[in-house]
Amino acid sequence: MTMQKFPSNVNSVKSRFTNRFLQALKKMNKNKPASPSIRETYRRYHFIRVASYASMASVIRPRRAWSYATLWKIRNRALMKRSSRARSLTRNPRKDIGFEQVSDLRKLVPGGEEMKICRLLNETIHYIKCLEAQVEIMRNIVDHCST
C-alpha cells in the first residue's frame, strides 16, 4: 500500500463519511427517545462524537495507523470499558530529541505513540485532512438541522 499523505479522493471520503455518520445518527435517534435531560444529551454527545470518529476511521479502513488506532481504541472501549487503558501505558514511549512538541503531537494523533517521527508526520498529514473533512461535514449537518 502506497503511503499517501492525503486521501486519494477526499470527496469520496467525505461522501462515505457522511453516509455512515448519518446512518449512525438515525440509528441513535430511533433507539432512544430524545429526552432533553442533560445526561441524555451528554450521552448523545458522547455517542455522536465516537460515531463521528468511528465512521471516519472506518471509511479510511485500518489502512492508516491513526485510523487503525482509533478503531482499536473504540473497540477496546466497547469491550473492556476502559480497563484497556492501563495496558496501553506499558509500552515504551518513544524518545525524541530536538523537539518536545513531537511528544505532544504523538498524544494528539491516535496511534502516534510508537511511530517514528517521519511516519508520525505522514500520519498527521492524513489525519488533519480527514479531520477537516469530518468537521466540515458535521458542520454542514448541524447547519442543515438548525435551519
Next chain:
Amino acid sequence: MAGEDATVQLEKRNEEPLNYRDGNMSSQWKLNGNNLTNTSMVINPTSNSMVESLACSSDSMADSFAPPIWNQPIIWQSLGYCDMNVKNNASTSNTLGNGTSIFGPVRSNAMLKGSTFLPDFPVMLPPSLPHFPADSGFIERAARFSCFGGGNFVDTMSPFRISESLNPYTGDSLEAFMGNGSKSLPAMQSQRHEINAIECSKEVSLPVELGTEGSLIKNDKMIENFPSSHDEAKYGIGVSAHESDEAEFSGSGFQEELDDAAGESSAKGLGSKKRKRTGQGTQINVNNGGRQLATESAKDQAEIQQQGDQNQASSKPGGNRDKSGSQGLDLPKEEYIHVRARRGQATNSHSLAERVRREKLSERMKFLQDLVPGCSKVTGKAVMLDEIINYVQSLQQQVEFLSMKLATVNPRLDFNIEGLVAKDLQTGTIQAVLPGLGSSSVPLQGSVNPQFSTVGGRLRESTSQVHCAWEDELHNIIQMGFNSNDPLNSQNLSGSPRLGHMKTEH
C-alpha cells in the same frame, strides 16, 4: 599475447567451481584471480578484447555471482586496493602502477549494470605474482565476495586467515580512505564484506524495481511508498545503476561499511562500542537483520560524525536500541532508495542518508505548512510543530463541539420529523434555541473564519467561547427559553471546566 593467454587460462579456470580451500597462496591467488576476472565488472577501456573473451566465460558464472559481482570493483576502486598495494609494495610498482592506472579511471567509470567489462588486472598478475602476496588479502576478499553465492563464508575465511595477516590495508591507505586506525579484524571484516555484498546485491535489485533516479526528491517520493522502518539507513548506501558518481558514492558507502568492520580501533571513539556490537550482531545475522545492523551501525557513525544541525537521526547500535529520536523511513526491508550525492557535499553514505532523512522531514513539514492555515510565515520546525499541534487540537475540539451541537439539535430534528406533540414546548425551545443558535452560530462562523488565520491560542479561545455558548443553550432547552446568551468571558469559567471534563473523556 600474454594477456590473451592469461585470459584463456582464466577462462578455463572460470569453469571450475570456485574453490578456496587451497592452502597454497599462489594457487589461491590464481583462483582468486579467476574470481577477480570472472566476477569483476571493472571497466577497462584498454582491454576490450579480453573483456569479451572473459565475458563469455563469466556468463556461466554470472548468474550466481551477478548480484555481488558488480560491487566488487567498487570495493576495489573505492578502497584503492591498488593504491595500497603501491604503497606497500614498492617492488611491484610497475605492475601495480599499471593496475592503479587501470583502476584509477575505472573508478570513475564503474558500470554496475552487470556489464562484463574486465580489467587488465589478471593480465598483470601472473608476471607479478611474487610481488602480490600482500595483495592477496584483498584478492581473497574479492574471492570471498565472488563466492557469495556459495555462501560458505566461514569456510572461505579460514584459509585466508594467514594471508589476512598480510592484509595490505592495515596500512595507512585505510586511513587515507577511512580515517581509521586500521587494525582490522579479519573475521569481522570478512563478514562485514559478506554483509555488504549482500546489501549490494540487494541494491542491485532495487534499480530494477525503482527505476532509479538521481534526484533526492524523487527518491523521497519513492521512499514514501515503502512502509518499513528497517531500511532507513540503506538508501544512503544504495547504489544506482546509472551514474558513475553514484558508483563512487556507493564505493564510499562501502568504505563506511569497512569503517565499521575496522571497528574498534576507529578514531570515532564513540561509535566503536556500537560497531562492535553491530559486528557481533552481523555475525549472527547474515541476512536482513544483519544487513540492517550493519547499515544502522553505519548510520551511527554518520551521526557521530555529523552531529548535524538538528540531529534527529536515530542511533541504533544493535538495531534495537533507540538512543535518540528515532526517525525512520518507512521502507520495506528489501529495498533501497538510491541517493545521489550533491555537488560540493560529502559523499559519505552516512551524511547522505542523514541528508535524505532531513530532507524527507523538511518536505513533510512543508506539506504540513501548506495544510495548516496560517503557517506560511512561520519558519522553524519547533514553531511549525506548535502550530500543527494547535491546529490538530482545534480540529478535535471542533469535532467535539459539533457533536455536542448535534446532540442537542437532533432531538429537535426528531420532533420536527416525527411531529411530536409538545409543539409549543418544542417551538418554545426552538425559538429559544434558534436565536441562541443564530447568535451562537455567528460567533461560530466568526470564529471559523478567523480561526484559520489566527494562532492556535486564539483559536482555542474562540472555540471555547462557542462551547460556552452552547452550554448556555443546553440550559436554555431545559429551562424553556431562558436565553442567557452571553457567549463569553463571564461564562468561560463555568463552561470551560465542564468542557474540559468532557474532553478528557476522550
